[in-house]
Amino acid sequence: MTPTQLDSENPGSALAISGLSKVFNAGNPNEVTALSDVHLAVHTGEFISLIGPSGCGKSTLLRVIGDLTGFDSGSVQVSGKSPEDARKERLYGIAFQQAALFDWRTVTRNIELPLELAGWQKSQRQERSAELLDMVQLSEFAHHRPWELSGGMQQRVAIARSLAVDPPLLLMDEPFGALDEMTRERMQNELLKIRVETGKTIVFVTHSIPEAVYLSDRVVVMSPRPGRITAEIDVDLGSRDEMTRESDHFFRCVTSVREALRAHDTSNSTSSSHRGEI
Amino acid sequence: MNTKLGHVWPPILVATIFLGGWQLLVVVQDLKPFLLPAPSLIASEFSSGAAMMWGAAYYTATTAFLGLIFGTVLGLITALMAQRFITVDKLVAPLAAGLATVPIIALTPILNNMFNITSRTPRVLVTAIIVLFPIFVNVTRGLIQVHATQLELMRSLNATPRTTLRVLRIPNAIPFFFTGLKIAAPLSVIAALVAEYFGGPQQGLGSRIASAAANTAYGRAWAYVLAAIITGLIFYLAIIALERLVTPRTAQVSTTH
Numbered sequence: 001m002t003p004t005q006l007d008s009e010n011p012g013s014a015l016a017i018s019g020l021s022k023v024f025n026a027g028n029p030n031e032v033t034a035l036s037d038v039h040l041a042v043h044t045g046e047f048i049s050l051i052g053p054s055g056c057g058k059s060t061l062l063r064v065i066g067d068l069t070g071f072d073s074g075s076v077q078v079s080g081k082s083p084e085d086a087r088k089e090r091l092y093g094i095a096f097q098q099a100a101l102f103d104w105r106t107v108t109r110n111i112e113l114p115l116e117l118a119g120w121q122k123s124q125r126q127e128r129s130a131e132l133l134d135m136v137q138l139s140e141f142a143h144h145r146p147w148e149l150s151g152g153m154q155q156r157v158a159i160a161r162s163l164a165v166d167p168p169l170l171l172m173d174e175p176f177g178a179l180d181e182m183t184r185e186r187m188q189n190e191l192l193k194i195r196v197e198t199g200k201t202i203v204f205v206t207h208s209i210p211e212a213v214y215l216s217d218r219v220v221v222m223s224p225r226p227g228r229i230t231a232e233i234d235v236d237l238g239s240r241d242e243m244t245r246e247s248d249h250f251f252r253c254v255t256s257v258r259e260a261l262r263a264h265d266t267s268n269s270t271s272s273s274h275r276g277e278i
Numbered sequence: 279m280n281t282k283l284g285h286v287w288p289p290i291l292v293a294t295i296f297l298g299g300w301q302l303l304v305v306v307q308d309l310k311p312f313l314l315p316a317p318s319l320i321a322s323e324f325s326s327g328a329a330m331m332w333g334a335a336y337y338t339a340t341t342a343f344l345g346l347i348f349g350t351v352l353g354l355i356t357a358l359m360a361q362r363f364i365t366v367d368k369l370v371a372p373l374a375a376g377l378a379t380v381p382i383i384a385l386t387p388i389l390n391n392m393f394n395i396t397s398r399t400p401r402v403l404v405t406a407i408i409v410l411f412p413i414f415v416n417v418t419r420g421l422i423q424v425h426a427t428q429l430e431l432m433r434s435l436n437a438t439p440r441t442t443l444r445v446l447r448i449p450n451a452i453p454f455f456f457t458g459l460k461i462a463a464p465l466s467v468i469a470a471l472v473a474e475y476f477g478g479p480q481q482g483l484g485s486r487i488a489s490a491a492a493n494t495a496y497g498r499a500w501a502y503v504l505a506a507i508i509t510g511l512i513f514y515l516a517i518i519a520l521e522r523l524v525t526p527r528t529a530q531v532s533t534t535h
Contacts, residue, residue: 068430087436094434100427104449104525113445117435 013080014169014201015042015065020074022060022227033226034060038074040220040229044168047195047202049212049219051257057227058205059173065203066094066171079168090118092169093162097177099154101146107157108133108142114164132160135194152183156190163198170202177207185245188214192240209261213237213253214245221257223264231260311496323501330486331505338482339509341398342470345405346463346513352406353413353458360414361421361447370422374415382407383469386476401473408469409462416458420451456521463513471506483509 020038025031035057042048050058063069064076067083078086086092093114101110108129115125133139136156138149146154155175162170176184188211195202206212212219213235221231235253237244244250297317303309304316311319324331364370382404389400424446432442474484483506490499 063430066434068433087434090436092434094431096427096430098425098427100425100431102428102446102449104452114435117437117441117445 012044013041013077014044014046015040015079015203016075016077017041017061017065018075020061020064020071020076022057022064022069022071026072035064035071036226036228038227038229042201042203044201045199047204047215047217049204049206049216050222051206051209051212051219052222052227052261053224055224055227056222057224058222060227061222062171062173062203062205066092086169090114090165091167092171093164093167094171095155095158095162095173095175097174099146099151099158101154101157101161103146106143106145107138107149110146110157111160111164114161118165128164129160132163135163135197136160136190150183152179152187155179155187159191159194163194163200166198168201170200172202172204174205174207176211184211189240191215209254209257210245210250213250213257214240219253219257221260221264223261230264233257233260312494315497315500319497320500320504323495323497324504327498327501331501334481334483334486334502335505335509337479338467338470338474338484338506339513341401341473341482342405342466342509342513344398344402345470346409346466348402349406349409349462349466350413350459353410353462354417354455356410356414357417357421357451358443360418361443364418364422370415370419374411377411377415383472386473390476390478395478398479401470401478404473405466405469409466412461412465413455413458416454416461417451420454421447423454424450452525456517456525459517459521460514463517464510467506467510467513 017038017040020035020040021033022035023031024034038057038061040061050061052058060069064071065078065083067087076083079091081089081091101107102113105113108126111129111132112120112125115128120128130139130142133142136159138153138156138160141149141153146157149157159175162172176187179187191202192215194200202215204212204215206215214237216235219233219235220229221233222228223230233253233256237247237249237253300314301317304314309316364373385407386400386404389403393399393403421443428446429442432446437445471482471484471487474480474482475488479485480489483502487499487502487506490496490502
């Protein structure tokens with residue numbers, strides 16, 4: 001599999017995580033090991049997906065990278081910096097399952113929010129937001145309010161907002177999780193297009209195996225109790241098109257991710273083969 | 279157009295039936311005005327004393343307006359301060375309930391002694407204190423009821439608490455502020471009116487109702503009550519108009535439930 005050794009010295013390293021552990025409610029009876037000894041290296045321009053059942057720590061891992069939550073031990077380097085410095089230097093953009101748009105702002109002003117906080121001049125902001133609106137094909141909705149948009153369109157606004165300051169890293173926490181299947185596939189294609197246009201490094205959290213396979217260069221499989229990485233599967237589908245989802249290669253990749261997920265499902269429950277994990 | 283009319287006629291119908299029934303009851307049962315004056319009597323008193331009604335309503339409305347402004351400013355300031363310490367909505371509810379049990383209007387005689395009873399000041403203060411609470415409770419709620427994801431977004435953007443307050447919490451609290459104002463505005467008229475029952479200048483609605491009743495002019499007393507209702511309604515409608523002006527339509531709908 002891919003090397004998971006520390007290579008923060010490498011200038012091509014977007015993300016280097018080693019021996020990362022995080023415990024919730026330490027010392028209490030309800031102590032949970034959210035992440036245990038996580039090693040992960042992501043190269044600049046790489047698209048990786050974190051996949052696993054609920055409670056496997058995939059969202060927590062994303063939040064540690066974004067410095068939205070702390071960690072207990074190990075080391076995390078985002079573009080060679082601590083997560084806190086990376087956040088303060090606005091080295092990443094983030095999109096969540098909820099678009100989290102501000103209802104009182106127009107679409108344009110939502111996209112300009114990160115630029116405002118970064119102290120951009122008004123004319124620069126307008127130029128940049130127009131560019132981003134064009135990228136997510138929402139130019140005609142520039143002055144609409146978020147609630148006037150469909151779920152998929154709102155999510156596109158959120159993605160445009162995450163790209164606003166042009167950060168090298170994009171963190172995405174199930175951004176298409178609340179969308180219907182057709183919208184979801186269209187959004188996946190758009191995301192891949194944006195990725196090609198911008199060359200961002202992307203860490204993408206998802207529940208969906210086909211989504212992870214379709215989008216990623218590498219699928220990182222995680223398992224709960226304790227939250228940890230149990231497998232990393234390289235996906236070499238090349239450039240995606242309409243036929244990709246129906247190709248044998250795609251199905252083989254889906255199968256290997258599914259098996260990797262299942263392997264740890266059964267290993268936890270000793271001999272019985274189908275004990276449902278909660 | 280049809281649906282608009284559909285909204286208008288039920289209240290008119292109810293009001294007509296109610297007033298008609300009231301009139302009928304008074305006439306058929308031959309009720310004395312001190313028990314219940316007929317709507318026709320109240321209406322004639324109201325129109326014959328229109329100038330007096332207007333003057334009294336103007337005096338009380340001025341007290342209410344000053345109290346409303348003063349109380350709203352105080353409510354906003356306290357909410358902004360409280361927001362830094364109250365981080366969970368659960369803490370707001372008991373606080374609101376506790377404040378609601380304080381008999382503020384009972385403070386009037388005390389304030390009358392503290393301040394010049396011949397001035398408007400004690401009444402404005404009582405009104406302000408009454409207005410303060412609904413504004414405080416609602417605005418505090420609006421400032422802290424922010425989506426967790428939106429807070430995470432602000433953190434990811436390296437926003438300071440002050441920036442988060444300006445960019446996220448305050449805009450989020452605006453519909454809550456109007457909810458508070460819609461409670462506070464009619465309340466300010468009631469407070470200003472009731473405060474007049476405790477002595478002081480006699481030209482307001484409250485004083486007029488009390489003196490009309492004392493002089494057994496029940497029809498006139500009720501006419502002043504009608505003037506008070508109209509005044510409260512004007513305050514309420516003014517807030518609705520202000521809200522329409524300030525917040526876009528759909529934002530109101532999403533926060534009224």
